[in-house]
Amino acid sequence: MTCSEFLKELTDYLDGAMDAQTKAELEDHLQWCHNCYVVCNTTKMTIEIYRESSLYELPDDLRGRLRTAIVSKCKGHGGAPSAKPASPEPK
Ligand SMILES: [Zn+2]
Numbered sequence: 894m895t896c897s898e899f900l901k902e903l904t905d906y907l908d909g910a911m912d913a914q915t916k917a918e919l920e921d922h923l924q925w926c927h928n929c930y931v932v933c934n935t936t937k938m939t940i941e942i943y944r945e946s947s948l949y950e951l952p953d954d955l956r957g958r959l960r961t962a963i964v965s966k967c968k969g970h971g972g973a974p975s976a977k978p979a980s981p982e983p984k
Pocket residue numbers: 895896899922926927928929967
């Protein structure tokens with residue numbers, strides 16, 4: 894599973910609205926991908942805050958913004974091979 898696949902399933906995962914197979918794949922991804930792990934936790938907390946304010950659904954706007962931020966973050970760690978920004982010089 895890639896980061897973008899993970900992100901596509903993330904909201905369903907947090908809603909508990911998915912089959913066990915997909916869920917296992919997502920949890921496997923979380924084992925090795927720190928970015929998605931952080932994103933997952935952040936999104937979970939955001940959703941909990943919204944739920945507590947009795948808004949069950951995340952607004953589309955927020956969902957889209959989160960996703961854009963995450964995708965651009967993930968680009969630096971193997972998601973897009975040659976699109977890597979300059980790595981730190983050893984000197
Ligand atoms: Zn990832």
